[in-house]
Amino acid sequence: MNTVNERITAIGVVPVIKLNNPERDAAPLAQALCAGGVPVAEVTFRAAGADTAIRLMREACPAMLVGAGTVLTREHVDKAAAAGADFIVTPGFDPELVAYCVEKGMPIYPGCTTPTDYHAALKFGLEVLKFFPAEQSGGLAKIKAMAAPFPMFKVMPTGGISLKNLKEYLSCPVICACGGSYMVTADLIDNQKWEEITALCRQSADIVKEARQNG
Ligand code: 3PG
Numbered sequence: 001m002n003t004v005n006e007r008i009t010a011i012g013v014v015p016v017i018k019l020n021n022p023e024r025d026a027a028p029l030a031q032a033l034c035a036g037g038v039p040v041a042e043v044t045f046r047a048a049g050a051d052t053a054i055r056l057m058r059e060a061c062p063a064m065l066v067g068a069g070t071v072l073t074r075e076h077v078d079k080a081a082a083a084g085a086d087f088i089v090t091p092g093f094d095p096e097l098v099a100y101c102v103e104k105g106m107p108i109y110p111g112c113t114t115p116t117d118y119h120a121a122l123k124f125g126l127e128v129l130k131f132f133p134a135e136q137s138g139g140l141a142k143i144k145a146m147a148a149p150f151p152m153f154k155v156m157p158t159g160g161i162s163l164k165n166l167k168e169y170l171s172c173p174v175i176c177a178c179g180g181s182y183m184v185t186a187d188l189i190d191n192q193k194w195e196e197i198t199a200l201c202r203q204s205a206d207i208v209k210e211a212r213q214n215g
Contacts, residue, residue, distance in 0.1 A: 008156070011177065017181070025189055027060035036200070043085075044070035055084060067087035081104065087107040115149065135160025139157075157178055
């Protein structure tokens with residue numbers, strides 16, 4: 001596994017973030033995540049200025065991993081790379097975009113939920129796939145079923161994950177980390193509830209530890 005995969009696996013949860021006001025919120029948000037023991041972020045291109053947010057989060061917490069999410073085009077990849085992104089996440093499997101990232105040496109986690117997606121991912125030597133949207137696509141039962149023919153992949157399920165089901169997901173050995181927005185909701189960010197975000201991250205980090213100890 002490459003270093004980014006290993007670091008994401010060690011952290012165990014990946015906050016999926018939409019930042020409407022990066023100049024105001026990126027730095028305190030990065031600090032809140034790190035203070036809660038979750039030094040990683042997937043900053044989505046669902047909001048304009050995602051690249052600014054990535055740059056500001058990196059500057060605020062140089063040791064944290066900052067990736068770009070909802071990456072749909074080469075332009076997004078280029079902007080994310082220029083801002084210093086550590087990894088790219090795409091909602092679906094776009095072979096051209098995957099090839100573009102692989103050529104650049106940029107770690108990419110494409111959204112995959114079907115045997116066809118997994119099969120396509122094999123050709124690119126990927127080790128970790130995003131399983132998205134997780135709950136809506138069949139959840140843990142589907143992840144386990146997919147691991148039978150494709151035992152070479154680890155997955156990062158995202159979509160419908162919360163403090164309620166995090167431990168169950170993380171107890172499955174196929175899963176290296178879970179993505180989610182529950183600790184960085186629009187309400188928490190727009191109202192600058194940094195302490196609450198830190199508390200939710202701490203709770204998540206404790207669940208990661210518990211799941212790993214039991215596993
Ligand atoms: C994503 O883009 O990965 C999801 O929107 C996050 O899903 P969640 O909001 O259900 O956690």
